[in-house]
Amino acid sequence: MWLMRQAGRYLPEYRQLREEKGSFLDLVYDSDAAAEVTLQPIERFPEFDAAILFSDILIVPFALGQNLTFVAGEGPRLTPPLAVAKLEQLTEYPARLEPIYETVRKVRERLSSEKALIGFAGAPWTVATYMVAGQGSREQAEARRLAYGDPQAFAAIVERIEAVTFDYLCGQVEAGADAVQLFDSWSGSLAPSEFERWVIAPTARLAGKLRSRFPELPVIGFPKGAGGKIAAYARETGVSAVGLDETVDSVWADRELPSGLPVQGNLDPLALLTGGEPLQSAVRRILDAFPARPHIFNLGHGILQDTPVAHVEELTRLVKGAQWIG
Amino acid sequence: MWLMRQAGRYLPEYRQLREEKGSFLDLVYDSDAAAEVTLQPIERFPEFDAAILFSDILIVPFALGQNLTFVAGEGPRLTPPLAVAKLEQLTEYPARLEPIYETVRKVRERLSSEKALIGFAGAPWTVATYMVAGQGSREQAEARRLAYGDPQAFAAIVERIEAVTFDYLCGQVEAGADAVQLFDSWSGSLAPSEFERWVIAPTARLAGKLRSRFPELPVIGFPKGAGGKIAAYARETGVSAVGLDETVDSVWADRELPSGLPVQGNLDPLALLTGGEPLQSAVRRILDAFPARPHIFNLGHGILQDTPVAHVEELTRLVKGAQWIG
Numbered sequence: 001m002w003l004m005r006q007a008g009r010y011l012p013e014y015r016q017l018r019e020e021k022g023s024f025l026d027l028v029y030d031s032d033a034a035a036e037v038t039l040q041p042i043e044r045f046p047e048f049d050a051a052i053l054f055s056d057i058l059i060v061p062f063a064l065g066q067n068l069t070f071v072a073g074e075g076p077r078l079t080p081p082l083a084v085a086k087l088e089q090l091t092e093y094p095a096r097l098e099p100i101y102e103t104v105r106k107v108r109e110r111l112s113s114e115k116a117l118i119g120f121a122g123a124p125w126t127v128a129t130y131m132v133a134g135q136g137s138r139e140q141a142e143a144r145r146l147a148y149g150d151p152q153a154f155a156a157i158v159e160r161i162e163a164v165t166f167d168y169l170c171g172q173v174e175a176g177a178d179a180v181q182l183f184d185s186w187s188g189s190l191a192p193s194e195f196e197r198w199v200i201a202p203t204a205r206l207a208g209k210l211r212s213r214f215p216e217l218p219v220i221g222f223p224k225g226a227g228g229k230i231a232a233y234a235r236e237t238g239v240s241a242v243g244l245d246e247t248v249d250s251v252w253a254d255r256e257l258p259s260g261l262p263v264q265g266n267l268d269p270l271a272l273l274t275g276g277e278p279l280q281s282a283v284r285r286i287l288d289a290f291p292a293r294p295h296i297f298n299l300g301h302g303i304l305q306d307t308p309v310a311h312v313e314e315l316t317r318l319v320k321g322a323q324w325i326g
Numbered sequence: 327m328w329l330m331r332q333a334g335r336y337l338p339e340y341r342q343l344r345e346e347k348g349s350f351l352d353l354v355y356d357s358d359a360a361a362e363v364t365l366q367p368i369e370r371f372p373e374f375d376a377a378i379l380f381s382d383i384l385i386v387p388f389a390l391g392q393n394l395t396f397v398a399g400e401g402p403r404l405t406p407p408l409a410v411a412k413l414e415q416l417t418e419y420p421a422r423l424e425p426i427y428e429t430v431r432k433v434r435e436r437l438s439s440e441k442a443l444i445g446f447a448g449a450p451w452t453v454a455t456y457m458v459a460g461q462g463s464r465e466q467a468e469a470r471r472l473a474y475g476d477p478q479a480f481a482a483i484v485e486r487i488e489a490v491t492f493d494y495l496c497g498q499v500e501a502g503a504d505a506v507q508l509f510d511s512w513s514g515s516l517a518p519s520e521f522e523r524w525v526i527a528p529t530a531r532l533a534g535k536l537r538s539r540f541p542e543l544p545v546i547g548f549p550k551g552a553g554g555k556i557a558a559y560a561r562e563t564g565v566s567a568v569g570l571d572e573t574v575d576s577v578w579a580d581r582e583l584p585s586g587l588p589v590q591g592n593l594d595p596l597a598l599l600t601g602g603e604p605l606q607s608a609v610r611r612i613l614d615a616f617p618a619r620p621h622i623f624n625l626g627h628g629i630l631q632d633t634p635v636a637h638v639e640e641l642t643r644l645v646k647g648a649q650w651i652g
Contacts, residue, residue, distance in 0.1 A: 141596070148600040188514075188551075191594035191626070192575035193611060225514075227553020228578050249518035252554050268517035270467070274474040285519060300517070 001319050002050040005302030006041040010309065013040050024070050028055050029099050035106035042115060047316035050116040051107060053172065055100055057122030057183055060164055061131045063097050065090030081134025083142050087157055097168050101175040108176030119177030121169055123184035124161040124202040131157060140189045147194060162202050166209050179218040182206065188225015195229050203237040220264055224301060231256045246300025250289030262294035269304045275311040283318045327645050328376040331628030332367040336635065339366050350396050354381050355425050361432035368441060373642035376442040377433060379498065381426055383448030383509055386490055387457045389423050391416030407460025409468050413483055423494050427501040434502030445503030447495055449510035450487040450528040457483060466515045473520060488528050492535050505544040507569070508532065514551015521555050529563040546590055550627060557582045572626025576615030588620035595630045601637040609644045
């Protein structure tokens with residue numbers, strides 16, 4: 001059990017450190033502080049089985065040479081956007097990845113050997129949507145238009161992201177990450193043939209290369225919003241586990257996914273925010289859904305910042321208590 | 327074959343009429359102009375088999391007593407939002423539905439008997455998301471929070487919408503609509519148990535009541551974004567046909583949906599905008615996917631306003647030409 005965005009603003013100790021250290025990016029690039037943030041939820045909730053690296057999926061575009069800023073209340077900005085600039089105009093800065101490896105090393109040193117440390121990166125499609133638009137974008141229209149209109153130019157962007165992401169994940173594993181997750185946060189807007197080309201294919205290549213280098217490494221793929229295409233994703237990418245967002249019916253997923261394939265998810269963050277009976281029944285539904293396959297309990301996407309800490313405590317009791325009874 | 331939002335801004339004759347007549351809402355409430363707009367795509371594209379009423383899903387909240395405005399560049403506003411006001415504070419104005427019936431009558435008079443006239447309404451969940459937030463909302467968070475936090479209050483809203491929607495659709499059918507479509511544009515953000523409660527159950531009740539009143543009436547349900555939950559929607563709502571958005575793999579849908587159930591969809595509007603080879607291969611994939619069930623060719627959601635008219639012409643040739651060859 002762990003929770004996406006478990007190191008974040010719902011925790012008072014995180015908010016305090018943020019206040020002391022400055023911007024989000026300052027925190028990510030201060031490896032002592034980032035290690036501290038990564039460990040905060042593990043210290044508060046001993047029931048959590050894994051820490052996830054405190055970082056951001058846009059570190060890869062930053063290393064690829066786009067400038068990265070987080071505008072308060074508006075989200076990230078990448079300049080120049082690749083809808084305007086050419087890929088060739090960017091200068092890579094691999095050194096921008098080094099502090100992240102340092103964070104991983106520091107966390108792994110301090111983390112109990114019984115807990116896993118999960119590294120991560122954005123999947124190439126999702127990272128490309130930000131690189132092309134220069135920011136979050138409604139239905140990822142800019143990237144999808146480029147992918148239809150100039151598939152070769154778009155493929156070049158995806159391949160560049162893929163190459164750096166492979167190096168980046170290898171660096172995290174070499175620094176001590178026990179597993180990695182590929183966040184494909186915007187896979188939900190793609191038509192099926194585009195999904196095959198820009199989600200499944202790059203993920204399959206990445207997972208294959210990671211497996212060649214680290215045969216035992218668990219690679220969790222999280223194709224958020226993939227809906228009915230999750231089964232194809234699971235079969236064709238070769239990931240070790242599939243993350244299910246909160247809109248996926250867990251009973252359907254158990255029937256549809258390859259038998260024995262581990263799954264992760266998929267509590268609605270709003271059920272956790274609400275607490276009480278809606279939380280209990282949502283947890284029960286998920287716990288009951290996977291009788292015969294490994295299941296990593298998690299949310300369907302990141303914890304909401306106004307989630308009461310007491311509800312997370314209640315959740316750990318519901319999930320871990322259930323295991324004792326079961 | 328027809329296209330969602332086929333009467334709209336991609337058509338020069340629509341843009342001209344809009345300029346003459348004023349706001350979107352002025353056009354909707356001018357039944358002569360609305361009838362004209364409804365008929366424009368049929369006159370331009372004789373291959374289309376159906377006209378869809380030119381109107382808006384927010385006519386129902388307007389009839390329920392919220393004030394409705396369309397702010398240019400910002401989308402619709404409903405006041406007061408039900409996140410703040412109570413349902414009981416609203417005064418119903420059923421007369422606000424009458425001009426829409428008048429439009430239906432005028433279209434049906436002028437439309438060839440070989441063409442179908444499709445009426446429509448928003449499905450209760452989707453209409454509720456606007457009524458609660460007072461506008462379009464990111465991931466429908468306001469409505470989802472209310473549904474978790476105060477399910478009784480939310481159920482009262484949904485039931486009120488359901489009742490007026492039933493009257494509204496009956497009025498459209500009595501005025502001459504040959505089929506109706508329920509647009510559940512925001513069903514994609516719901517967790518499975520919430521989807522059952524707020525999408526499947528109200529749709530099933532509405533479809534059942536419509537069938538009792540009009541046994542032969544085709545009711546098309548369009549649960550946009552429902553992903554893997556489409557099969558449950560198809561089985562449990564009793565709709566006559568299911569609309570598939572562009573993210574649904576048509577091959578998967580054909581395998582997953584009840585045999586013989588008609589489907590509608592699901593071309594990516596961006597493929598139509600792009601034209602050329604991406605359009606051809608996307609159309610081919612869809613045409614090949616449903617060998618043994620009725621299929622209404624359509625987009626996966628509304629046509630984009632910068633779609634070239636020539637691409638729509640190309641599409642009609644691809645779809646209707648294929649039927650001649652097939």
